[in-house]
Amino acid sequence: MSPLHTALAVIFTLLIFASLVNVLLVFCRPDKNWRELTLRIRTWWIIILFFSLAMISPRWLSLTLFALVSFLALKEFLTLIPSRRSDRMPLLWMFLAIPINYLLIGCNWYGMFIIFIPVYAFLFLPARMVLTGNTTSFLRTASQHHWALMTTVFAFGHVGYLLVLPNDARQTGALLVLFLVGLTEFNDIAQYLWGKSIGRVKVTPQVSPNKTLAGLVGGVGSTAVAGLVLGPPITPMTWSMALLAGLIIGITGFCGDIVMSAVKRDIGVKDSGTLLPGHGGILDRLDSLIFTAPVFFHFIHYFYY
Numbered sequence: 001m002s003p004l005h006t007a008l009a010v011i012f013t014l015l016i017f018a019s020l021v022n023v024l025l026v027f028c029r030p031d032k033n034w035r036e037l038t039l040r041i042r043t044w045w046i047i048i049l050f051f052s053l054a055m056i057s058p059r060w061l062s063l064t065l066f067a068l069v070s071f072l073a074l075k076e077f078l079t080l081i082p083s084r085r086s087d088r089m090p091l092l093w094m095f096l097a098i099p100i101n102y103l104l105i106g107c108n109w110y111g112m113f114i115i116f117i118p119v120y121a122f123l124f125l126p127a128r129m130v131l132t133g134n135t136t137s138f139l140r141t142a143s144q145h146h147w148a149l150m151t152t153v154f155a156f157g158h159v160g161y162l163l164v165l166p167n168d169a170r171q172t173g174a175l176l177v178l179f180l181v182g183l184t185e186f187n188d189i190a191q192y193l194w195g196k197s198i199g200r201v202k203v204t205p206q207v208s209p210n211k212t213l214a215g216l217v218g219g220v221g222s223t224a225v226a227g228l229v230l231g232p233p234i235t236p237m238t239w240s241m242a243l244l245a246g247l248i249i250g251i252t253g254f255c256g257d258i259v260m261s262a263v264k265r266d267i268g269v270k271d272s273g274t275l276l277p278g279h280g281g282i283l284d285r286l287d288s289l290i291f292t293a294p295v296f297f298h299f300i301h302y303f304y305y
Contacts, residue, residue: 003171003175012048015044015045022041026038050065054066062163066157066160067099067101071098073283074095074149080267080269081148081267084134089132090128093125094145097116097153101116101153101154102157102160105164110161113157122149129142155290155291158296162296162300163176165301172236176235176300179235179245180296181289183223183246183292184253186222186223188253191220191257192210194219195210195215196215198218199214211257219254220251220254223253230242248292248295248296249292252295253289256289256292260287271284
């Protein structure tokens with residue numbers, strides 16, 4: 001069995017175990033409400049099945065699935081922010097940027113991928129908006145469009161680009177994606193558990209009241225250790241580099257979480273949507289990954305490719 005299939009088997013084993021625990025809790029403690037936990041586990045089955053399909057599929061299908069996630073995330077983001085009737089064509093161009101972005105990834109055209117959205121799309125969108133003649137809330141609308149495109153398409157696109165970095169039989173690209181996504185989710189869970197258990201000092205009380213200093217330090221430390229353990233067996237990284245990668249993912253994951261929390265507070269919503277029962281919207285699951293993906297990608301690209 002390949003390292004990728006072994007890793008996926010471990011993930012499904014943990015998910016089966018969590019499902020069995022959930023069934024036992026519902027059976028043994030019927031007086032308590034386990035609905036949210038049940039919904040979360042059911043949604044995790046869908047997420048992991050989707051993710052596993054993306055990992056084992058041919059490159060074109062994997063990137064198509066990632067492009068679909070970007071499409072859903074961008075659509076969700078745009079439904080949260082106020083829109084102007086005159087911006088219908090600029091919005092269409094934003095969605096057209098998705099297939100172009102992933103086509104550049106599929107071609108492994110790194111130079112164009114890295115500037116297509118931050119340079120060309122960012123300059124084109126406000127220029128196209130000007131042609132409508134509507135200057136009301138122009139700066140706010142342009143910045144919202146830029147941020148939506150940057151996070152849901154460009155930043156998340158780095159996850160897909162990890163797949164095409166190495167072209168070998170060991171499925172190193174898929175394992176790099178697994179390492180990134182696994183540690184990002186582990187970091188979220190670890191920070192939550194550390195914060196709930198011993199957290200007292202609030203880090204960002206006005207943005208995310210549940211974020212504590214103990215949660216941050218404990219989560220980053222736990223993620224660094226997890227990176228140290230998982231990195232060398234499944235990635236090209238040495239022990240020291242895997243430890244550093246874990247630290248990077250832990251810190252940037254925290255930043256992504258609180259930044260997207262600030263965005264949702266500014267918009268005035270608790271969850272970005274209802275697409276994922278028990279989890280909220282798709283942006284609620286991508287918030288940390290939006291920051292960890294580009295930073296980890298360039299870390300790997302610089303030192304190994």
